[in-house]
Amino acid sequence: MVLPQGEVIVTDELDVQSEADLPTLTYKLDWERGRVTGKIDRRDAMEQAIYKVLRTKRFAHLIYSDDYGFENMIGHERLFVQGELPRRIKEALLQDERITELRNFRLDFEKDEAFVSLTAITIYGDVDVLREAVPYV
Numbered sequence: 001m002v003l004p005q006g007e008v009i010v011t012d013e014l015d016v017q018s019e020a021d022l023p024t025l026t027y028k029l030d031w032e033r034g035r036v037t038g039k040i041d042r043r044d045a046m047e048q049a050i051y052k053v054l055r056t057k058r059f060a061h062l063i064y065s066d067d068y069g070f071e072n073m074i075g076h077e078r079l080f081v082q083g084e085l086p087r088r089i090k091e092a093l094l095q096d097e098r099i100t101e102l103r104n105f106r107l108d109f110e111k112d113e114a115f116v117s118l119t120a121i122t123i124y125g126d127v128d129v130l131r132e133a134v135p136y137v
Contacts, residue, residue: 024098024124043124046098050120050127053092054134067095073114073136081114081136082107089116098123112136 024045029052030037040048058069070092073081086105093099101121108115114134120127 043122043127046120046122046124047127049096050093050099050129053096054089054129054132058092073134076136078109078136081134082109085114085116085134085136089118093120 023041025039025041026045026048027036028038028040028044029035029048031051053068054070056064056069058071059066060069071088073085073088076084085107089105090102093102099120099122102118103121104117104119106117108117108131114136116129116132116134118129120129
């Protein structure tokens with residue numbers, strides 16, 4: 001292991017960037033075809049990040065930390081899902097420091113699925129998540 005040698009000098013000329021100025025450029029994922037189709041940035045990247053977090057099973061992939069992804073609700077009764085699902089979604093999405101708040105949370109049930117709608121307030125603008133299906137039975 002190589003350690004730095006010499007003195008480290010800290011000056012007042014340090015340029016600090018806000019989170020909104022940091023790059024968010026990432027690959028655009030085509031979910032239907034299962035491939036990458038270009039690049040996206042800022043608000044579009046946030047929309048994709050939210051979509052991806054809600055579709056990634058938490059604790060199932062070694063590439064992600066234990067804080068990433070969503071704990072599904074499969075096997076739970078509707079009453080439990082009704083109380084627990086908002087907390088789990090909030091926990092999953094607010095791990096991302098670019099998301100500052102969740103608003104307009106709505107939960108609807110149809111047969112064996114719960115449908116979630118919400119607005120994520122991000123540093124790049126509001127992202128509406130409309131009728132995201134969450135299986136629970």
